[in-house]
Amino acid sequence: MDWTALRLSLALAAWTLAILVPLGIVAGRWLANTRSRSRPWLEALTALPLVLPPTVVGFYLLVALGAQSPLGDAFARVFGAPLAFSFAGLVVASVIVNIPFAVQPLQRAFAAIPHEVREAAQCCGLSRWQAFLRIELPLAWPGVLSAAVLTFAHTLGEFGVVLMVGGSIPGETKTIAIAIYDRVQAFDTTAAGTMALALLVVSFVTVALSFVLSDRWLRSERR
């Protein structure tokens, strides 16, 4: 059992969540409310990681994060280390790959808030920020939860993009999904089995937790 790989996967999932959920809330809310003609194009763009093979996404990310790219170059200048094949690069890749898993449930959740409710908040004299915190966010809460769970679970299980962008550097980019593949290649089925079980348990607990929370939310609505 490769505990480092599990810890790395959990850390990657946590970072992805921390960055993507707030961004997803902003983007999902904007997409839900905008009348901009660019909306379908932007929606298609956010859905792209869902339909492209991981190798294609991974390839472009590798190009974008590499030392020759402006992003990779700037990162290397500031931090003195390359972005590709690093944990930071993996976080960037993971955030991008998970965009549809975060943005789509959030967009649906914000779009489901009735227009009348949104306008009532303005008529009550609530500021934009108050309306967002007291009315919109609580009503979009199931969407936030499902975005978080999908992103978390998907990050734990991501394989192709991680392999393309991160390689398989122990302690840096070797996540548990890669470690399982690694062990299977080495005919170490016991270790592979243990880690597969660990991933299964963690994923199950995460999803179950989301159902428990969502159930509690439905009950607490009664308050």
Place this chain on the structure above:
Amino acid sequence: MNLSVRIVHGAPPLDLDVELPAGEIVAVVGPSGSGKTSLLRAIAGLIRPRSGRIALGTDAWLDTARGMSKPTRERPIGYVSQHYGLFPHLSALANVACSLTHLPAGERAERARACLALAHVAGLDDRLPRELSGGQQQRVAMARALAREPRVLLLDEPFSSVDRSTRKRLYLELKRLHAELAPTVLLVTHDLDEAALLATHLCLLQRGRIVQHGATGDVLTRPTTVAAARLLDLPNLFHGTVEREDGVSRMHWGPHTLELPDATAVDAGARTAWTILPTKVLLHRVDRPSRGERENPVRATVADLVTLGDDVIARLVPEGLPDARLHLKVSLHVAQRNGLASGREVTVSLLAEAIVPLAGE
């Protein structure tokens, strides 16, 4: 302070200029798509008209000439939308408290409770909107709208989603709240009876334009145009030719000559539309024929009659006008006493004062 509204908007179309009297209940009536809700939304600041000015007294809310528009949250309004727009995740009390963010946090609950009590929904503080009946939801929405002590209360068909008996109770409550707090109320409705019951002023709207507005009684009984008469659903809409002789105006309507009110401002020789309320058509008693010259007697035959509760509506075919149908509304006992029946000949008077000449085709 009057609310003056002068706006032009493209989609939905709005083109109106109206002064709404302060502290009165003004009903805005018109068919679906006439721009009633859009008018309310423009006043609330939920849509921004292409051009115009909205002001309460000297306080401008919108002035496109100066490029200024107060955001909704800064306008002293209360708004009750058709489905109330209650916050579904918040209790009745919390819904009302949301309107009280200008008060210190400690005072909000007490004030919200007072507002709920004012709207007759005390004791339901902890209920969520979905745990309330339609009438209770409407009251909570009203409490929330009134909590900020608005100068203008905007009500968008607030009685349309409750049953009849609840509606009657809510009518009384609105009147009571209005008497107590005296805001200017704009009540959007497509129900003329509701408008007649509640409003002191009536504003008829069609395709975003004001067809007529004024005191409710005046608008209901004295439409000025054919369009207004149609909106008021007046059945007696006819055409005649006006002539003036010795300072007296008369109208030729088929073989009949009807004297018109003294101050009729219609050009002689002009073909003009006119109407008369079915309740103003006077049925002559069978045992006592018409007296006097000015009573505009018209002989007619009863085509058919319908009894609606205590009223009878009879359609009469006036002599010499086989295609015209003159509606007459009398109480049931009058109809019975005079033996009104299909095919019977009657005489009615179309009193000069009751004849309303109309502008337009």
